[in-house]
Amino acid sequence: MSAPELLTMTSPDVGMPYEWSIGIYGSKFFQEIRAHQRFVGIRCPQCGKVRVPPRRVCGTCFRELDELVPLPPTGTIIAFTIVNYPFIDPATGLERPVPYTYGYIQLDGADNIFSHIINETDETRIKVGMRVRAVFKPAAEMQGNIQDIRHFEIIEVKHGE
């Protein structure tokens, strides 16, 4: 009897040779999530707008920012889609699991919009205007990146719908 064929399985955990700097204010955003399960934005003293994630420069006014503003983990869906087709995620080299819903969410107290995943893939149960809340990973599992927010969940259905 010939020797049995020995199989191997290659780890799907594809290494990517990139390392991006998040910066002082971006780092603060993830540190606030871990410490207080809340968000932080930054206010421009010229136009008065609060933007999230916090960044060093207001692009419109082209001036430096330093006034951090705490924001609650709640907001409103202003746009969304349910992704049905598979594709290779260039960040991992792996197929992005579908279906998944991503949405643009206006966090309470922010003037711009935040994008993330919403855990509702039934198009009849999600609508623009619905209220959502961030669901965080347990602090011990947080790694200081966007996946420390697991997803947003719908917390309320608009009356009259």
Place this chain on the structure above:
Amino acid sequence: MARRVAIIGTGQTHHRSQRRDVNGREMIHEAVQRALADCELTMRDIDAVVIGNMDHFEAINSVDTWSVEGSGGVMKPIMKVTTGGTTGTSVAIAAYYHVASGMFDKVLAIGWEKNSESDTTGAIVTCSDPIWDRYSYSGAIPSLATEASAYMEKYGATQRDAARVALRERTHAQNNPYAHMHGRPLTLDEILDSPMLAYPIKLGDICPRTDGAAAVVFAAEDVAEKLAPRPAWIKATAVRHTYSWFGDVDQRTGLESLERAAREAYAAAGIKNPAEDFDVAELYLPYSYAGLKWIESLGFCGPGQGPQFIWDGHTDMGGKIPVNPSGGVMSTNCIGATALLRVAEAAIQVMGKGGARQVPDVKTALATGFGGCWWSDVVILGKEKPA
């Protein structure tokens, strides 16, 4: 002061989902030869070349030098310009700047893409911020779908309204022998019954992936008048690129970059009432809902009136302002060439070379470009030489 400039020749490939018979250089060469033939020039007459395609798509860097044997750029001044979806209008506007500056008399603009050789969605995902947006972002189709969801909520527009736009594009494409979707008409029901890709966008609502190239020759006033029986004069161009983060664009408003670019270009070209003043428009509409919302941003009709304007037939051939006689982006999408095709097709209409897709007696034509992070370019062409 900028010199007067006109388009004197255009060329494009017969667009297909896959061109296995040519490599990228050879495909570019087809479009360049057709553009030169259109204005009866040879490559020796061309003073400079501007070329572009999508970053990351075919995984070939430095396409300006890689492609010189096809583009004709050997030992000529050549520049690569790449700005995502607007690449085609960027190469056109950069070529216009070259000539308007007075430094070059005859400049060739080239856009191309071999989508069949690219990981299109993966490449587009890399245009999103790696720290904040990339985890949830999923390429062009879902990104556009989010805009549609906000527009539908605001104005009550329906999937059927969008399908009517898709029907127009596919119907017009049957008049354009170069269109990828030439010979493949669709009915309204077929569009509505097509598979859902990313709610509310169905297969019938979105552009295809195309292999193709386009080339356009820009010339200075004296050269243009000598060479072309009816040059297409550049009346105005405008560029508005807004993105810093996806979340900084509010989808509850009109497409602000297009509104601002249009305002500037209309003022420069003396356009007061766009639906009346333009005889034809070649618009970068990558998906059907853009054909509802973005014509509002262009001022063809008021906010929320896009669906009625479309159903009334104003944008069909024979309508008040025919949109995309070529079949548009939803019928051909070789992305780096796509916005240049809008400029080329608008020029074709002004020059009266449109054949079965020609709108009668075009004096003023509008072309637009659109790029992934909600930015816009506008180009206005005319039969009359600008003052």
